Amino acid sequence: MKEVKSPRKPLIYYYGIVLLILLLFNMIVTPFLLERQVKEVDYGVFMGMIEDKNIGQVEVDSSKIVFTDKENTIIYKTGAMNDPTLTERLYQSGAKFGADIEQTMSPLLSFFLTFVLPMLLFIALGQYMSRKLMQQMGGKNAMSFGMGKSNARVYVQSTEGIHFDDVAGEDEAKESLTEIVDYLHNPKKYTDIGASMPKGLLLVGPPGTGKTMLAKAVAGESNVPFFSISGSEFVEMFVGMGASKVRDLFKQAKEKAPCIVFIDEIDAIGKKRDGQMGGNDEREQTLNQLLTEMDGFEGNNGVIILAATNRPESLDPALTRPGRFDRRVPVELPDLQGREAILKVHGNKIKLADDVNFHTIARMASGASGAELANIINEAALRAIRCGRQVVNQADLEESIETVIAGYQKKNAVLSNQEKWVVAYHEIGHALVAAMQSHSAPVQKITIIPRTSGALGYTMQVEEGDKYLMTKKEIENKISTYAGGRAAEEIVFGEVTTGASNDIEQITKLCRAMITRYGMSDEFDMMAMETVSNQYLGGDTSLSCSPDTQKEIDQMAAELIKKLHEKAKTILIENRKKLDELAGFLYEKETITGDEFMAILNPGGEK
Numbered sequence: 001m002k003e004v005k006s007p008r009k010p011l012i013y014y015y016g017i018v019l020l021i022l023l024l025f026n027m028i029v030t031p032f033l034l035e036r037q038v039k040e041v042d043y044g045v046f047m048g049m050i051e052d053k054n055i056g057q058v059e060v061d062s063s064k065i066v067f068t069d070k071e072n073t074i075i076y077k078t079g080a081m082n083d084p085t086l087t088e089r090l091y092q093s094g095a096k097f098g099a100d101i102e103q104t105m106s107p108l109l110s111f112f113l114t115f116v117l118p119m120l121l122f123i124a125l126g127q128y129m130s131r132k133l134m135q136q137m138g139g140k141n142a143m144s145f146g147m148g149k150s151n152a153r154v155y156v157q158s159t160e161g162i163h164f165d166d167v168a169g170e171d172e173a174k175e176s177l178t179e180i181v182d183y184l185h186n187p188k189k190y191t192d193i194g195a196s197m198p199k200g201l202l203l204v205g206p207p208g209t210g211k212t213m214l215a216k217a218v219a220g221e222s223n224v225p226f227f228s229i230s231g232s233e234f235v236e237m238f239v240g241m242g243a244s245k246v247r248d249l250f251k252q253a254k255e256k257a258p259c260i261v262f263i264d265e266i267d268a269i270g271k272k273r274d275g276q277m278g279g280n281d282e283r284e285q286t287l288n289q290l291l292t293e294m295d296g297f298e299g300n301n302g303v304i305i306l307a308a309t310n311r312p313e314s315l316d317p318a319l320t321r322p323g324r325f326d327r328r329v330p331v332e333l334p335d336l337q338g339r340e341a342i343l344k345v346h347g348n349k350i351k352l353a354d355d356v357n358f359h360t361i362a363r364m365a366s367g368a369s370g371a372e373l374a375n376i377i378n379e380a381a382l383r384a385i386r387c388g389r390q391v392v393n394q395a396d397l398e399e400s401i402e403t404v405i406a407g408y409q410k411k412n413a414v415l416s417n418q419e420k421w422v423v424a425y426h427e428i429g430h431a432l433v434a435a436m437q438s439h440s441a442p443v444q445k446i447t448i449i450p451r452t453s454g455a456l457g458y459t460m461q462v463e464e465g466d467k468y469l470m471t472k473k474e475i476e477n478k479i480s481t482y483a484g485g486r487a488a489e490e491i492v493f494g495e496v497t498t499g500a501s502n503d504i505e506q507i508t509k510l511c512r513a514m515i516t517r518y519g520m521s522d523e524f525d526m527m528a529m530e531t532v533s534n535q536y537l538g539g540d541t542s543l544s545c546s547p548d549t550q551k552e553i554d555q556m557a558a559e560l561i562k563k564l565h566e567k568a569k570t571i572l573i574e575n576r577k578k579l580d581e582l583a584g585f586l587y588e589k590e591t592i593t594g595d596e597f598m599a600i601l602n603p604g605g606e607k
């Protein structure tokens, strides 16, 4: 949801203005209002009014006399005279002797000015502020609910006509969701037999794999309203707001049932309540409210809640227990077939040249998510426009894979000659070690054009199809391949550079995983010493073993790395001639394809 927020002025700003207004008011307007009714008269008028017994209150001091008429409506003022019988006459006229006539005069008016008016001003300010906040929170298609409610930004969106066909791949996920669609179409079939639909489904998977799309598609297929809100929206505002937003959301949803409620990033409110000190009360209240609402609606009232998360392990168990989000729909990164399908779906929206082969592109983009693939297609179209072409060709697509994966080509980064040679040998080192180990995947493309991501060179390897299992041998080969870059530098220049830092990181990760997670060491056999805590976001691991064991793991990893590094070196020394030839070719051309590489490696032609 794109929304442009005007910069919000701090609250203190508004209250400051009101205070200023009140101050000015009290200094200028109030005295004026009060004074206006004091009428200055001469002493004769005063005496005449005494005679007529037309005096209400009177106050005499050494310099002036202030008095009112019988009805207390007007205050008069006159100078004091030497008049010894004045008091006597006033008494007989029935006047009351009072003090502070000017102030006691209009108790109502002064009460109004000093208490009621400021209060009204502050109330008005409050109203104004909350209306402003509502405007900021509600988008174009937002439905905001009256004052005193939650200001929930729940928007009922037409489902943009998204259907299952628009979501490529993800067949398993679609299959689980088809049941929901069927239920929404024909609830009677389910109630007749006494079955009840799960109230909540959890879409679990890495970012950009189409979870939002799938939720919309369910609404689109079953032709029901679609409410969407992000978990983080519940907790970003004031305390106590989250819970009432949840209440409102469900109230709305129930009115519109049958319908789909989609909560994105549910982990923002559904994190484990671990009873830490200073926990987030607001979040907990919101979560509790959500649980209450879910328990609240009886069996089948047609509100289906879909929630998405990429951190399922961090969710509170209360959320995932039966009766709440008890069904889990995995939405994984697309496989080769899936990637090809996604490319085709998005490729349909642009004009393509005849030479475009999505199968190759899908193979090259191994590990890309649906969102990244959509992005690749768009980048390719942009590149075609930059080149002044009307259609997108294969080269555009291949280039944009690298753009999306490795950052834009750094046009003006200039490598010195020596650096260019080092990078060329480094990259060929990777490729050659990979090619000489039968198990490693063939090289697709090697380039030494620097990228904005910071990589100076780039060796793209392509797996034939997707790999779900790796043998110990394959991992070792992979590690040797990573070590090949540094090994080539050592052999050719007798010197090492910082260029291998990323390789080193990868090698270490793989090596440790072999020992601690894959049970591939003789010493520890099948003992797990590391647990993966964040499967979908980077896969952080945490060690769970004694310090002594840690020391041993470190030693073993170091030895293993050394052994595989030596292996890479041996391969390169044995093929020194090819290494020089290939590096020279890459230095000249800057980019070479896998076929060119193989042609130099095996001039005979057999691969």
Ligand code: ADP
Binding pocket: 166, 167, 168, 169, 170, 206, 207, 208, 209, 210, 211, 212, 213, 214, 308, 342, 345, 369, 370, 371, 372, 374
């Ligand atoms: P998520 O909610 O999982 O983070 P989205 O549903 O927001 O991902 O997907 C982002 C974009 O990626 C979509 O708008 C779509 O263009 C593209 N996309 C992702 N997965 C697919 C898919 N399976 N088929 C087609 N497009 C996809």
Ligand code: ZN
Binding pocket: 426, 430, 485, 486, 499, 500, 503
């Ligand atoms: Zn490298």
